[in-house]
Amino acid sequence: xxxxxxxxxxxxxxxxxxxxxxxxxxxxxxxxxxxxxxxxxxxxxxxxxxxxxxxxxxxxxxxxxxxxxxxxxxxxxxxxxxxxxxxxxxxxxxxxxxxxxxxxxxxxxxxxxxxxxxxxxxxxxxxxxxxxxxxxxxxxxxxxxxxxxxxxxxxxxxxxxxxxxxxxxxxxxxxxxxxxxxxxxxxxxxxxxxxxxxxxxxxxxxxxxxxxxxxxxxxxxxxxxxxxxxxxxxxxxxxxxxxxxxxxxxxxxxxxxxxxxxxxxxxxxxxxxxxxxxxxxxxxxxxxxxxxxxxxxxxxxxxxxxxxxxxxxxxxxxxxxxxxxxxxxxxxxxxxxxxxxxxxxxxxx
Amino acid sequence: xxxxxxxxxxxxxxxxxxxxxxxxxxxxxxxxxxxxxxxxxxxxxxxxxxxxxxxxxxxxxxxxxxxxxxxxxxxxxxxxxxxxxxxxxxxxxxxxxxxxxxxxxxxxxxxxxxxxxxxxxxxxxxxxxxxxxxxxxxxxxxxxxxxxxxxxxxxxxxxxxxxxxxxxxxxxxxxxxxxxxxxxxxxxxxxxxxx
Ligand code: SF4
Ligand code: SF4
Numbered sequence: 001x002x003x004x005x006x007x008x009x010x011x012x013x014x015x016x017x018x019x020x021x022x023x024x025x026x027x028x029x030x031x032x033x034x035x036x037x038x039x040x041x042x043x044x045x046x047x048x049x050x051x052x053x054x055x056x057x058x059x060x061x062x063x064x065x066x067x068x069x070x071x072x073x074x075x076x077x078x079x080x081x082x083x084x085x086x087x088x089x090x091x092x093x094x095x096x097x098x099x100x101x102x103x104x105x106x107x108x109x110x111x112x113x114x115x116x117x118x119x120x121x122x123x124x125x126x127x128x129x130x131x132x133x134x135x136x137x138x139x140x141x142x143x144x145x146x147x148x149x150x151x152x153x154x155x156x157x158x159x160x161x162x163x164x165x166x167x168x169x170x171x172x173x174x175x176x177x178x179x180x181x182x183x184x185x186x187x188x189x190x191x192x193x194x195x196x197x198x199x200x201x202x203x204x205x206x207x208x209x210x211x212x213x214x215x216x217x218x219x220x221x222x223x224x225x226x227x228x229x230x231x232x233x234x235x236x237x238x239x240x241x242x243x244x245x246x247x248x249x250x251x252x253x254x255x256x257x258x259x260x261x262x263x264x265x266x267x268x269x270x271x272x273x274x275x276x277x278x279x280x281x282x283x284x285x286x287x288x289x290x291x292x293x294x295x296x297x298x299x300x301x302x303x304x305x306x307x308x309x310x311x312x313x314x315x316x317x318x319x320x321x322x323x324x325x326x327x328x329x330x331x332x333x334x335x336x337x338x339x340x341x342x343x344x345x346x347x348x349x
Numbered sequence: 350x351x352x353x354x355x356x357x358x359x360x361x362x363x364x365x366x367x368x369x370x371x372x373x374x375x376x377x378x379x380x381x382x383x384x385x386x387x388x389x390x391x392x393x394x395x396x397x398x399x400x401x402x403x404x405x406x407x408x409x410x411x412x413x414x415x416x417x418x419x420x421x422x423x424x425x426x427x428x429x430x431x432x433x434x435x436x437x438x439x440x441x442x443x444x445x446x447x448x449x450x451x452x453x454x455x456x457x458x459x460x461x462x463x464x465x466x467x468x469x470x471x472x473x474x475x476x477x478x479x480x481x482x483x484x485x486x487x488x489x490x491x492x493x494x495x496x497x498x499x500x501x502x503x504x505x506x507x508x509x510x511x512x513x514x515x516x517x518x519x520x521x522x523x524x525x526x527x528x529x530x531x532x533x534x535x536x537x538x539x540x541x542x543x544x
Contacts, residue, residue, distance in 0.1 A: 045374040049382040314374040315367065330360060 022109075023100035026298075031261045032062040033302075038309050045313045066254065074250035081138040088135035089248065089255040095127030096263045103269050104179045106279045106293035117178035118166050121270060122159065125225070128263065129155045132234070132244050135256075139247040147243025150320065151227060151234035157327040158224035158231075164335035165218040168342040169193055169274050172207065182278025189282040194275040203349040210338050210345075215275045217331050217338070222267035223308055224327070226260060230315035233323060268304035269297070276300050399462045400481040402455055404495040408440040408474035411448035415466035415475050423459035424466060427452035429506045432513045440472045450496055451503040457483070458491040 009015035036059065043050030051058030076085055102117045114120050129152050136148020170176050172193065173184055185191045187198055194211050196204030224231035235243035245256045272278060277300075279293035318326065385392055394400075416424040429449040431437055437446035467476055485491050498506070 041378065044378045044382065047377055047380060047383045049384060049386075052386060310371060310374065311367075314370045 023097065023103075026105070027097075027100070027258070027262050027265075030265060030298075031258050032066075034261050034264070034305060034309075035062045035065065037302075037306065038312075041306070041309050042313045045310075069250060069254040072250035072253075074252060075247075077140060077247050079140040080247065081140065084134045084138035085247075086252070088131050088138060089245075089252045089259070091131030091134060092128045093131075093255050093259040093262070095125055095129075095131060096259045096266060098124045098127070099266045100262075102178050103266070104182050104273065104278055105297050106290070107179070107183070108290070109294070113177060113179045116176050117181075118170060118176045118270070118274070121178075121266070122163050122166070125263070125266065126155070126159065128259070135248070136244040139244070141247055143240045143242070144244050144246045147234045147236075147240045147246070150240075151244060154227070154231065154234060154323060154327075155225055157324060158221045158331075161217050161327060161331035161335045162221040162225065164332065164339055165214045165221065166270075166274060168210070168214050168335070168339045171339070171342050171346050172197055178273045178278065181273055182280055185277035186280035188280075189277070192275065192277040192280075192282075200349075203345060206345050206349075207342070210341050211275065213334060214338050215271070217335050218271055218274070219304075219307075220326070221331055222271060223311065224323070226263045226267055226308075228260075228264070228308060229312040230318050231323060232317055233320055236317060264305055264308060265301055268301045268308065271304050272297065272300040394479050394481075398479065398481075399464045399477045401457065401478050401483055402460065402466070402493075403476060403478045404453060404455070405474040405476075406450065406453060406495045406497055407438075408442070408472045409450055409453065409495075410440060410444065410446050410472055411450040412471060414469040414471065418465045418469050420463060420465060421459050421461055423456040425452060425454040425456070426450065429503070430510045430513065431506070432509045435506075435509070440474070442472050444472065449498060449503075449506045451498045451506070453494070453496040455493045455495070456491065457493055458488055 005019055006015040009018070039050045039061070040057075051061040054060040054064050076082060099121045101112045102114050102120055104113075132151045132155075133148045136144040136146075136151070139145070169181075173181055175181060175184075184198055185193060189195065190204075191198040194208075194215055196207040196211060199207070227234050234240075235245075240246070245253060248256060277296075279297040281292060281296050411426065411428040413426050413428070416422075416426045427450070429451055431447055431449055437449070439445050462477075464477060470476075483491075
């Protein structure tokens with residue numbers, strides 16, 4: 001697909017710009033849908049109904065929200081470091097947006113079929129930490145700074161179990177390329193890595209429990225990486241006002257928001273690609289062509305986004321020390337043990 | 350060994366409780382909402398809900414009991430005595446009205462809906478209604494005026510009352526020289542205890 005677009009615009013930078021902008025076509029509608037989904041799920045879990053007036057069952061509310069945010073005054077505090085303050089939200093968004101380059105939306109479309117796919121995702125998504133720290137520091141506000149520090153500590157800590165969990169799968173699959181990973185799992189639901197991958201039965205059975213633990217580790221750690229409840233201590237409203245984006249308003253705040261939701265999809269998509277077959281249809285070759293691949297990918301992605309939302313509105317926030325405990329004393333050792341077991345299985349079969 | 354058991358116990362327990370919690374929220378996802386779409390749908394108020402006051406001025410005998418009971422002093426009542434030849438009618442409970450009520454203002458903005466004014470009213474003409482939506486853009490509009498006497502009516506009533514009072518006073522003066530009230534000394538203020 002990338003080649004095709006480039007061939008349409010020879011000797012011009014336009015082709016690259018279009019390729020670069022393609023994920024936006026997905027992110028913007030996705031963000032609108034997810035905002036709506038989140039509000040509705042949150043409300044119904046609390047026996048409320050959420051917005052009902054703008055459009056049918058409030059379906060136009062996300063648009064109204066965006067219109068509102070566009071009109072808001074964009075305040076920059078006098079004591080803030082202007083340059084960093086303005087740069088920070090864009091940096092956070094860039095860190096998230098860059099990861100979309102390798103997400104295999106279908107076998108035809110991926111911005112880049114990088115060999116180091118997973119490695120790239122983990123590395124690039126860490127740029128958001130820089131943006132968050134920047135926003136916290138530049139705001140010149142204690143709450144913001146606390147939030148930023150917590151966010152940095154949290155994201156860095158949880159990157160380790162995520163990376164370890166993903167490495168174990170990479171050891172089984174023998175590739176970091178997300179496109180190849182999806183290809184390997186395209187033989188129906190039992191070829192997905194959560195069910196042991198496309199291997200002979202004995203190896204499969206040995207792998208299933210480990211994969212399941214790895215999946216839980218990845219799910220938990222990825223939730224922490226997107227700073228959502230129960231891991232939302234960087235934003236903890238009751239303690240820190242809004243954490244690192246306390247001072248932001250208008251469009252800059254909207255960009256933080258957009259980045260958070262986009263990031264939510266990225267981590268869900270990684271979970272999907274690594275454990276749940278990426279764009280592969282659960283029925284093997286049935287319903288597994290062109291548009292359907294995109295459909296499956298987005299459907300699975302949205303499924304995990306919903307699980308994230310579900311967990312968010314179920315669990316209370318962790319304390320800072322509990323957060324560190326979960327990362328360093330539970331997830332990391334478990335991930336290490338799983339990695340060793342996977343290594344033994346891979347070597348002996 | 351104990352610590353190991355505790356460690357794994359904690360993990361299994363947290364997984365279990367998370368699953369239970371998710372079960373609860375999932376069930377609630379499909380229970381009907383308890384909230385209603387307020388301005389279009391309204392909840393039934395409790396029977397003795399206290400909301401906006403209403404005064405049935407036809408039954409008011411101007412006894413000022415409600416105003417005295419009010420803890421925030423938001424009821425303002427003025428009265429004019431009626432002359433014997435005036436007939437102000439009777440209240441629905443049958444008692445005869447003896448006082449004009451030219452002013453009966455309730456500053457509902459100050460009202461705390463305690464309902465204390467309702468109980469002492471001898472004719473039960475001040476009471477709570479189920480109306481609770483009465484916000485206003487101008488605070489002045491929240492002073493409810495229940496009196497229904499026109500300025501000219503008030504003037505005639507005042508004149509009559511004055512005349513009656515004067516006649517009474519004249520009668521009294523004629524009957525006997527009114528004993529002078531004892532002259533009272535103003536109480537001196539307490540001495541300043543300078544240190
Ligand atoms: S309800 Fe209470 S506050 Fe309101 S007018 Fe009556 S006595 Fe006063
Ligand atoms: S207590 Fe009743 S009758 Fe007496 S002044 Fe108040 S409203 Fe009128």
